Amino acid sequence: MSISSNLGDKIAETRDFVVNSASLKEVRSFSREVFERIEINQDLKDELVLAIAEAAQNIVKHAYKGIENTEDKMEIKISLSKDNELEIGFFDKGKPVDDAKVRHRNIDDIKPGGLGTFFIQQIMDAVVFREGEKPWINHLILTKKL
Amino acid sequence: MTYKVTEDGNISTIFLDGEIDMDVTEKAKEIIMPLIEAKKEVHINLKEVQYMDSSGISVLIESHQKATEMGTKVILKEISKSVLKVIMMAKLEQILNLD
Numbered sequence: 001m002s003i004s005s006n007l008g009d010k011i012a013e014t015r016d017f018v019v020n021s022a023s024l025k026e027v028r029s030f031s032r033e034v035f036e037r038i039e040i041n042q043d044l045k046d047e048l049v050l051a052i053a054e055a056a057q058n059i060v061k062h063a064y065k066g067i068e069n070t071e072d073k074m075e076i077k078i079s080l081s082k083d084n085e086l087e088i089g090f091f092d093k094g095k096p097v098d099d100a101k102v103r104h105r106n107i108d109d110i111k112p113g114g115l116g117t118f119f120i121q122q123i124m125d126a127v128v129f130r131e132g133e134k135p136w137i138n139h140l141i142l143t144k145k146l
Numbered sequence: 147m148t149y150k151v152t153e154d155g156n157i158s159t160i161f162l163d164g165e166i167d168m169d170v171t172e173k174a175k176e177i178i179m180p181l182i183e184a185k186k187e188v189h190i191n192l193k194e195v196q197y198m199d200s201s202g203i204s205v206l207i208e209s210h211q212k213a214t215e216m217g218t219k220v221i222l223k224e225i226s227k228s229v230l231k232v233i234m235m236a237k238l239e240q241i242l243n244l245d
Contacts, residue, residue, distance in 0.1 A: 021169040028165075028197070046228060053199055057168050108237075111211075112204035115236055119200055122235055 011037060012079040017056070019064050019072050019092065027056045027076065034078045038086075040146055048086070048144070051123040052076065054116035055090050055140060063094025063138055075136075080146070090140040097138045099129040149177055158186040159223070163194040166202035174205050182212045182220065189245075193224035202229075203236050210242050221245050 015030050017023040031052045035045040059074050077089040104118035120127055124142045132139040147164040158181045166174060181188050188209070192198075206222065213220045221243045225233070233239055 021167070024167050024169055024199075025165065028167075043231075046231070050197075050199060050232070053167065057199065057201065060168065110207060110238070110241055112208045113200075115200035115203055119232075119235060 008082070010080045010082055010084075012077070014075060014077040016073040016075045019060055019070050019074050019094070021057070021060055024053055024056055024060070028053050030076065031078065038080060038146070044146075047123045048088075051120045051142060052078075052088055054120050055088070055142060058116055059090060059092045059094060059138075063092050063097060065095070067094070084146040086144045086146050088142040090138075090142075091132055091136040092138050093132075093136060094138060096131070097129055097140075147173065149174075151177070151181075156185075156187055157189060159189040159191055161191045161194070165197040166195055166205070167197070167199045168201040171201045171205050174202070175208070178205070178209050178220075179212060182209060182216055182218060185216055185218050187218050188213065188220045189223050190220060191223045192226055192229045195226050195229050198229045198232050200236075203232060203238070206233075206242055207238070219243055 011034065013030075013034050017026055028049050031049045032045070035048060056074065056076065064070060064072070072093050075091040079087050081087070104114055104121065120142065124144050126143045128141045130139040130141065147162060147166055147170040149163065150161045152159045152161070160177055160181070162174070178188060178190070190206070190209070209220045223245050225244060233242065233244070
């Protein structure tokens with residue numbers, strides 16, 4: 001499902017994806033399609049696509065940890081305000097995220113894993129977790145001034 | 147992701163192609179790890195990898211550490227611009243063997 005709205009925003013696109021790792025490619029395609037409409041350089045577009053894909057991956061890996069073959073969907077909303085504030089919302093129905101436990105690993109402690117959240121924080125200006133409004137459980141908001 | 151492996155003496159070169167994300171990391175490990183366990187020097191050619199996320203970076207770290215443990219090494223070859231950017235974002239350019 002894709003919903004477009006121009007009310008108050010230059011861009012507002014929403015799409016939902018089945019919560020599994022195979023959807024991550026579709027998440028990137030959706031993000032690239034939206035960013036094609038925004039005049040920013042390719043490097044920044046690539047970084048934003050990475051941040052979005054990492055956040056979606058965190059939903060699959062953490063909010064749905066131990067839950068396989070779910071038919072649940074996550075929703076991603078990308079919007080750009082008239083004053084060029086980019087906001088990306090992620091909605092899911094997985095396990096409630098404890099904001100205090102969402103930390104990237106020490107970047108100097110070289111080991112596999114724990115980098116996704118670090119990348120998101122490097123790329124975006126702000127990362128905020130909210131309790132989702134029904135039917136959602138989690139609502140993650142990433143923002144960046146373009 | 148697709149791949150091709152070539153052998154030259156004790157050097158195995160893995161040519162990866164496509165996008166490397168969480169969905170293909172197990173497959174990537176299945177290709178890389180047996181070569182390291184066979185104590186091959188493994189070259190991973192990343193010229194045709196257009197996208198790599200943190201899961202792909204984790205495979206590179208795991209491969210590097212396994213190679214060190216086995217007394218061999220993994221060298222990253224012809225790294226594409228987009229992959230190099232992610233390696234640098236993870237501050238791994240001094241840790242992994244880049245060529």
